Amino acid sequence: QKEVEQDPGPLSVPEGAIVSLNCTYSNSAFQYFMWYRQYSRKGPELLMYTYSSGNKEDGRFTAQVDKSSKYISLFIRDSQPSDSATYLCAMTGQGGSEKLVFGKGTKLTVNP
């Protein structure tokens, strides 16, 4: 079993839709949970991070972590064509600066 599982999609939605992206994980030591966005031919950029369980909102983006279920989600409201990218979940341990363990990424296309 991989440490982090993420449905690679691809996912195609109309503009304005609510997008839900998810990852599951198996390592209980993970404490920091991140979502990265990666445009084609670019490096990943950090969208949001959450420490331990709970929700975090930043504009149109909401990250949720449920440690009891080992399940994390990213919701994108009012999706825009500029949101079209690959979304990667990533996790790391207590220190927060160790290696990141990534999911495979979900390729999202938002159609105008």
Add this chain to the structure above:
Amino acid sequence: ETGVTQSPTHLIKTRGQQVTLRCSSQSGHNTVSWYQQALGQGPQFIFQYYREEENGRGNFPPRFSGLQFPNYSSELNVNALELDDSALYLCASSLTSGVFGEQYFGPGTRLTVT
């Protein structure tokens, strides 16, 4: 822009050759991590350097080695290249200070091994 640069952008090598990839971190960042991203996969951790010492290594063989320099630059060296080494190589710099340190990624070097 993250302030992290990598060179070269693209590289084509032959199986068995050696390659050196370079990264310039954000000024002040004391930690650099290297990742390998195969096509259609998430990045995989290769190793991390903190203040010029290796500070953690992923499941990669010893022919993957690195260096970090005091001027916030670093290198990834790969010997005896194999076809499976074809991937995007990403470096990420961060400031390790006991709390969460965001890793800022460069644009990557795309390596093709033929």
